[in-house]
Amino acid sequence: MLGQILSRLATAVPSVIGVVIVTFMLTRLLPGDPAAYFAGLAATPQAIAEIRGKLGLDKSLPEQFIVYVGDLLSGNLGTSLSTGQPVVTEIATRLPASAELTLVALIVSAGIAIPLGVLAAVKQGSWIDHLCRVVTTAGVSLPVFFTGLLFAYVFYYLLQIAPAPTGRLDIFVSPPTHITGFYLIDSALTGNGEAFWGSLRQLALPASAMAIFSLAPLARMTRGSMLSVLGSDFIRTARASGLAPRTVVFTYAFRNAVLPVITTLGMVFSFLLGANVLVETVFAWPGIGLYAVNALITSDYAPVQGFVLTMAVLYITLNLIIDVVYGLVDPRVRLDT
């Protein structure tokens, strides 16, 4: 098992190298003078020259690359111009907010999509099957920033049951003691009911908007793989042996059908991490997506570069975890290696 995890880790190495090369190249692709970009719009020629020296832009490309990798290894992602803070600390303090939002969205999405897909496959051709098809086609067509706005209008302005769509917590509620940075977990650990309820209410709208967007691939894959498993011989045999329909569907069929669904999670994460940026913008969510968008507006490039790199590394890590989980769920994969 350990050997298998290690070999999976090894397959991620080329991806990480590729990602580092691409993010390095992105800065060097800047039209005109990268130093001028890094210096910002209102920089004097001296400031630009100073930054060029500081960034090592007067060196050759391979040398610059080595310096860049060295910086990365020592955890240096540069400094934001607008806030003057190191990018790495800003991203680290904002990451829990984004991670909490994304994970809650994933849980909501999987919690709806998987039962929906299973039911659609078991009752093929029924109203729930049609509902599944409508939801999956409509879900991918909905621009996530538009759904978010619609939710804010309906639930905050019209029905007045949701809190104002700004941030992780109402300004009158003090945030829970910092332990993990996840407000839900921190407030639960410290028994802070007010903060728990408050952050859950703030999370509801943005997480649902993201969940609807990412629901489609999961529901479609669950339905498809359940259908093919339900049509296979061993299910027919299980049915013929007189097993209860419930046992056939959940114990026999679902456990086999869930494997391709786990693989689809990789794509779902790609959707979610992208949607994250847009939803954070709509709901003024203080995560890394909003940080990058604000930096983009002010042409502050270092945070954007740090953000792209963080997201890519996060995504590779998530895919790695999915691979390992796949191995845990499917004993055949373990036997193969």
Added chain:
Amino acid sequence: MLPLLRHARYVLSENPVTAFAFGLFAMFLLAAILGPLIAPFDPLATNTSLALKPPSAAHWFGTDQLGRDIFSRVLVATRIDLTIAFASVILAFLLGAVSGVAAGYFGGWSDRIVGRLADTIMAFPLFVLAMGIVAALGNTVTNIVIATAIINFPLYARVARAEANIRRDVGFVEAARLSGNGEARVLFGHILPNIMPIMMVQMSLTMGYAILNAAGLSFIGLGVRPPAPEWGIMVAEGANFIQSGEWWIALFPGATLMLAVFCFNLLGDGLRDIIDPRKRT
């Protein structure tokens, strides 16, 4: 060609949803071509005395904070949104089909390079990579097209590679090679035309995603700049008024955007049914 058309007519009559999608597509195409001509108002003309008026007989979709007619703006924006999507999909197709076909046909180092390139792009969350590319190349519409094409490239390259790979030793390719055609001619004159139907399906399936991606980028302030009408920007402008209850500014461009993406997704599924009856849903 004729049997394909007959088959298409059969599928359309069997599948009203696909026929509906084709109708919707024709409408969007018309709006893109004629939009500026048939718009009832100048999409850029401001009139502060008419600012923030809800939908009425004169202004079907209401007016925005500067008194501009939202219906006209949504209509005129169709052209830029569809142009970005079409251009990026065609660019992705050109890059992906040529390199993918070559990788699948020749194998070896060309296969490894294309595969590694596609894997590296796929290692990023795609929207995030598009953001990074536009931020690096500069904030213009052309760069939105390039970024959208790059993130769609792996899909095309993989499909083209797989399809070319299974065809490299089949009868008609051997025959073409034996009659003295060069490798390039076999590749682009014989293999590529045969995988075109599959690539067309891929193109219509990625159109919806390309529109969403471009609108998302302009929503966060990349690409098209105000006051130019574009669906993503219009939603972003409307976002400031949602909390005070002026819903129409964001709703109409957002709903149009949704309808366009929906149309292309249905169209892609429909085209796949016409071309590949086995995958019919």
